Amino acid sequence: MIWEDVRKTYPEQWVLIEVINAMTEGDEQMDVIGSFADDGDRAFKRYSELHKLHKEREYYIYNTSHDTLDIGVKKWLIPNKEIFINKLVKIRDADVILISITSEENRNVLWTMYQPLQCIEDEIDADKKENPITNRYEKINAIRRSHSFKRYQISEITIQQQKMTFTSSETSPINDNNYKGYMRLQHFIENGLDIACWDDVNLSDLVIVAYIQKSTDEFPQIDLAKELEITLKVSKEFNEVLIKQPMLLEFGEKQKGIRYSFYDFINKKDRFFYIDKLNHYDIWEEVKKSFKDESLQGFTEESRDQFEKQYMTNLELICPNGMDLAMIEYETEDGLQLNFYAKEYLDARPAYGNSSGFILFKPDKKLGINGYESRFCMLNSIEKTFYGSISVELFSWYQDLPEEIIKI
Numbered sequence: 001m002i003w004e005d006v007r008k009t010y011p012e013q014w015v016l017i018e019v020i021n022a023m024t025e026g027d028e029q030m031d032v033i034g035s036f037a038d039d040g041d042r043a044f045k046r047y048s049e050l051h052k053l054h055k056e057r058e059y060y061i062y063n064t065s066h067d068t069l070d071i072g073v074k075k076w077l078i079p080n081k082e083i084f085i086n087k088l089v090k091i092r093d094a095d096v097i098l099i100s101i102t103s104e105e106n107r108n109v110l111w112t113m114y115q116p117l118q119c120i121e122d123e124i125d126a127d128k129k130e131n132p133i134t135n136r137y138e139k140i141n142a143i144r145r146s147h148s149f150k151r152y153q154i155s156e157i158t159i160q161q162q163k164m165t166f167t168s169s170e171t172s173p174i175n176d177n178n179y180k181g182y183m184r185l186q187h188f189i190e191n192g193l194d195i196a197c198w199d200d201v202n203l204s205d206l207v208i209v210a211y212i213q214k215s216t217d218e219f220p221q222i223d224l225a226k227e228l229e230i231t232l233k234v235s236k237e238f239n240e241v242l243i244k245q246p247m248l249l250e251f252g253e254k255q256k257g258i259r260y261s262f263y264d265f266i267n268k269k270d271r272f273f274y275i276d277k278l279n280h281y282d283i284w285e286e287v288k289k290s291f292k293d294e295s296l297q298g299f300t301e302e303s304r305d306q307f308e309k310q311y312m313t314n315l316e317l318i319c320p321n322g323m324d325l326a327m328i329e330y331e332t333e334d335g336l337q338l339n340f341y342a343k344e345y346l347d348a349r350p351a352y353g354n355s356s357g358f359i360l361f362k363p364d365k366k367l368g369i370n371g372y373e374s375r376f377c378m379l380n381s382i383e384k385t386f387y388g389s390i391s392v393e394l395f396s397w398y399q400d401l402p403e404e405i406i407k408i
Contacts, residue, residue: 001029001030001031001032002027002028002029002030003028003030003068003069006030006032006064007064007067009032010032010035010064011064012063012064012065013035013036013037013038013063013064014035014036014037014038014039014040014042014043014061014062014063014064015032015033015034015035015036015043015061015062015063015064016032016033016034016035016036016043016046016047016050016059016060016061017030017031017032017033017059017060017061017062018030018031018033018057018058018059018060019058019060020058028069030069033046033050033059034046040061040063040175040182040203041202041203041204043061044061044182044185044203045199047059047060047061047186047189048189048195051189051190055190060186061182061186063179066179078187079102079103079104079109080102080103080104080105081102081103081219082100082101082102082103082191083100083101083102083159083220083222083224084099084100084191084192085098085099085100085101085228085230086098086099086100086192086193086194087230087408088197089232089406089408091114091152091154091232091234091404091406092152092234092401092404094114094115094116094152095114095115095197096112096113096114096152097112097113097114097193097194097195097197098110098111098112098157098230098232098408099111099112099113099188099193099208100188100191101157101159101164101219101220103219107212107213107215108164108212108213108217108219109210109211109212109213110154110157110164110166110210110211110213111188111208111209111210111211112154112208112209112211113188113193113195113206113207113208113209114206114207114209115198115201115205115206115207116147116205116207133349133350134346134347134348134349134350135341135345135346135347135348135349135350136346136347138350139341139346139395139396140242143240143241143242143396146239146240147239152234152235152237152401153166153169153234153235153237154166154169154211154232154233154234154235155233155234155235156232156233157211157230157231157232157233158229158230158231158232159220159222159228159229159230160220160222160223160226160227160228160229161229162220162221162222163217163220164213164214164217164220165213165214165217166211166212166213166214167212167213167214167215168211168212169209169210169211169212170209170210170212171207171208171209172184172207172208172209172210173204173206173207174203174204174206174207174208175203175204181208182203184208185203185208228408230407230408231405231406231407231408232404232405232406232407232408233403233404233405234403234404234405234406235403236400236401236402236403237401238337238398238399238400238401239398239399239401240339240396240397240398240399241264241266241396241397241398241399242395242396243262243393243394243395243396243397244393244394244395245262245393245394246343246391246392246393247260247340247391247392247393247394248389248390248391248392249275249278249328249389249390249392250278250388250389251278251279251280251326251386251387251388251389251390252277252278252279252387253276253277253279254274254275254276254277254278256369256370257274257370258274258275259272259273259274260272260273260274260275261273262394262397264397266399271332271333271334271336271397272332272333272334273330273331273332273333273336273338274330274331274332274368274369274370274372275328275329275330276329276330276331276368276369276370276374277328277329278326278327278328278329278390279326279327279329280324280325280326280327280382280384281324281325281326281327281378282324283315283318283319283324283325284315284319284321284322287311287312287315291304291308317351318381319381320381322384323381323382323383323384324381324382324383324384325378325379325380325381325382326342326378326379326380326381326382326390327376327377327378327379328340328376328377328379328392329368329374329375329376330368330374330375330376330377331368331369331370331371331372331373331374331375332372332373332375333372335372335373336397336398336400337375337397337398338375338377338394338396338397339377339394339395339396339397339398340377340379340392340393340394340395341379341380341392341393341395342379342380342390342391342392342393343391343392343393344380344391345379345380346393346395379392
């Protein structure tokens with residue numbers, strides 16, 4: 001059969017084929033080993049089983065929605081040089097396979113593969129059913145996205161005392177919309193990649209991460225007759241963790257020693273914090289002072305005016321002129337950064353627009369009334385005369401993930 005015949009016989013579905021005669025691209029003769037409807041995962045697992053038995057045969061999985069059989073993509077993905085690693089390691093509580101390091105035409109790459117942790121999917125689904133378009137949903141979804149892809153950053157790998165330093169990374173899912181992901185995974189499996197640890201996992205739940213070496217560094221010269229002696233350096237990171245704990249706060253200063261807590265399900269312990277004050281913050285007055293600050297004197301008059309105009313436009317969306325921002329002053333016993341939001345804001349529909357921008361704020365003290373580092377969190381805009389109570393949510397906290405050195 002040729003590809004046109006396969007498409008007619010098996011329309012709009014995944015097929016596993018064996019190319020038996022590929023004289024010229026586009027005229028390949030092939031046998032269909034199996035069809036799998038819309039189940040690309042099942043097709044790929046069958047491909048893996050057959051490849052282990054018949055490594056000399058030319059198998060491909062492809063979807064017949066494609067007009068042409070572009071098997072040349074797979075050959076295009078083959079690097080100039082590849083050192084295969086195939087080691088399973090634990091990074092940030094995730095099982096990660098170090099696949100290989102490759103030298104390609106314009107870059108050198110460390111390839112890894114892992115299953116992202118999905119720790120808040122239930123929260124996402126529940127909120128979507130109740131409030132399909134709210135600020136709360138969007139912020140939860142942003143946390144979900146941050147968890148769904150790269151959960152760690154490998155900054156260096158040392159192999160046989162030769163260091164590769166990485167300046168960037170690319171995360172690639174393995175799904176029907178990213179066919180190159182399937183092709184690349186086929187290449188890795190054909191070179192010995194073992195993904196038996198994920199036999200019960202859908203391929204769409206896995207991602208391939210490419211770490212790109214610093215362009216001025218040389219590709220390591222590895223003696224494959226010796227042990228690889230691998231050491232990884234994983235960069236320090238911060239991971240936002242959902243809390244969603246409601247609170248009712250009155251304006252004014254709080255009494256010293258009143259202790260609040262939330263449960264840290266990651267470390268399985270209570271975390272303690274103090275609310276020192278809920279007060280007004282005159283952001284507009286602060287902005288006027290800040291634009292006279294010497295730190296902005298390096299701007300040209302034109303760029304300074306442009307920056308100030310853009311900042312004021314964005315600020316108007318966050319806090320209209322003539323209003324204040326409600327600001328929480330708090331302390332935590334572990335030095336954690338917390339995120340508080342007004343419930344009214346979280347329940348509201350998102351106001352799409354360019355409201356991004358940083359808030360100019362300079363704290364005037366380092367320690368709070370309870371002896372811990374004083375921290376601040378801006379809430380929503382309020383009338384200058386408002387001094388009642390605000391329903392807020394302790395929405396999330398930032399987990400500090402320290403740098404790790406992992407020897408393999």
